[in-house]
Amino acid sequence: MLSRTAASLYWMGRYMERAENLARILEVGYRMSQMPDLEGGGTRNEWPSSAVAAAGEAGLLKKHGEANLETVISYIALDADNPSSIHACLKTARTNARAVRTALTNEMWESLNDTWLEFSGQWLKSLNKDNLLPFLDWVKTRSTLFRGAMLGTMLRDEAYHFINVGGFLERTDNTARILDVKFHVLLPEGQMIGGSVDYYQWATVLRSVSALGSYHWVYRDAIEPWKVAELLILRHEMPRSLVYTLSQVDRYLGTIARNHGQRYDCQRLAGKMHAELDYAKIQDIYQAGLHEYLTKFLERNSALGQEIAKNFHFYL
Secondary structure (H helix, E strand, O other): OOHHHHHHHHHHHHHHHHHHHHHHHHHHHHHHHOOEOOOOOOEOOOHHHHHHHOOOHHHHHHHHOOOOHHHHHHHHHHOOOOOOOHHHHHHHHHHHHHHOHHHOOHHHHHHHHHHHHHHHHHHHHHOOOOOHHHHHHHHHHHHHHHHHHHHHHOOOOHHHHHHHHHHHHHHHHHHHHHHHHHHHHHOOOOOOOOOOOOHHHHHHHHHHOOOHHHHHHHHOOOOOHHHHHHHHHHOOOOOOOHHHHHHHHHHHHHHHHHHHOOOOHHHHHHHHHHHHHHOOOHHHHHHHOHHHHHHHHHHHHHHHHHHHHHHOOOOO
16 A cells, blocks of 8 residues: 555544544533532633643634633634644545545545535534534534444455554544543642542543443442543543553554564554553552653653654655
8 A cells, every 4th residue: 555545544534533532622621611610600611621632722822812612612623724623624534535535435435525515514604602512413423424434334454454543543642631631730739639529520521532321330339530540541441541542553553564564663662552551550550640641641642653654654
């Protein structure tokens, strides 16, 4: 497979996953912003933390001056100049798909194309604070349709493997960001994890990664912060946990390497990161500092993405 073809498939998978992840981050911010502020009165302003989780805080503040509901919708959902906005993600995913049209099934292409046409024809013109939640649900649904079309119709060939490498790597990044923002940015300064926090926030975070029901199924107990962290970092059965998503990155890179008859440095790095998570204990992570752990993890995950680009010559 040509490097430019592999790159287009990889980035198509990443950008579709990123669009869904941004929708999940905005949903967390919206639901938390509706909670009363018991200290200052009124409601909470959780939008700065949403901008941090979306890795768009600097760009948003430079362009709009402050993070609130209107500016977040404008910058993170609709801004074509923000390369990590939902707008840019959907457009870039479709552009990459069009470049490798022959490598995709009709169902996959139609899913992506219809998503872009509906976004540009409807939501780009009408999205506002009153219909934000229906829009976020629509983004998540369209991402699910794309993933379903891929799983149900695509050959398990190299194209399929590169799409999954991109998608799972992006999902790993998102889970780490949501956890880090919750534990570090949203937790009141000086308050111990597990102290007198608003547990509605923990339920909202779990909902953002479709894990609230899974949490109660696994732990059969009230929501506790350290268990939330364990579920989203170390539980193999949780499809958005760090250990599971990295296992999939390692799996698909390994399949590509076997097909090529060689091992790549990115595969070694993914395998090392997965093995460390596989044998980690949540107590050790807490003792080292969860924020410090997640910050380092995000740096290593970014390095893994760069190594993948280097090994397969993704000059994009």
